[in-house]
Amino acid sequence: MAAPSGGVNCEEFAEFQELLKVMRTIDDRIVHELNTTVPTASFAGKIDASQTCKQLYESLMEAHASRDRVIKNCIAQTSSVVKHLREEREKNLDDLTLLKQLRKEQTKLKWMQSELNVEEVVNDRSWKVYSNLGSCRELGGTELAKGNQGGSKECLRAPKKTRDPPFTSN
Secondary structure (H helix, E strand, C coil): CCCCCCCCCCCCHHHHHHHHHHHCHHHHCHHHHHHHHCCCHHHCCCCCHHHHHHHHHHHHHHHHHHHHHHHHHHHHHHHHHHHHHHHHHHHCCCCHHHHHHHHHHHHHHHHHHHHHHHHHHHHHHHHHHHHHHCHHHHHCCCCCCCCCCCCCCCCCCCCCCCCCCCCCCC
16 A cells, blocks of 8 residues: 555654554455465466466555655654754753653654564565465466566565665764
């Protein structure tokens, strides 16, 4: 599921988490998706298994990329707020309200950064289920991994991890 077109509210962590929960639906239901989209041997001739396998793969890739963008965008926004509050705090050390707001934003930033770790676990689980339980593996010769045109007998592979380091609040 892609992020809502109207943007993401990064100010409220509860809303941010709820959005990620909704966006993770495909990963939460991966076994069901595989069981309903990839045909069993008795239906193999009636449904193009390689096409359904490819569509599921592309849906997972899109969902993972979309969530990654949302998380990193919110981290960047919150990092900016933290930086601004720090600058304000340095100008006015006696303002306890400002200190309280800075601490609140720093905590929210840490929670958002921890969502990158959660996302990695969710993605890894989905790719494991996809490759281990999926009938895609049985299709032989269907290789959709990026740029791989070889005759591998394995099906789709999870993309290699290229995780950027989390943003820091400086």
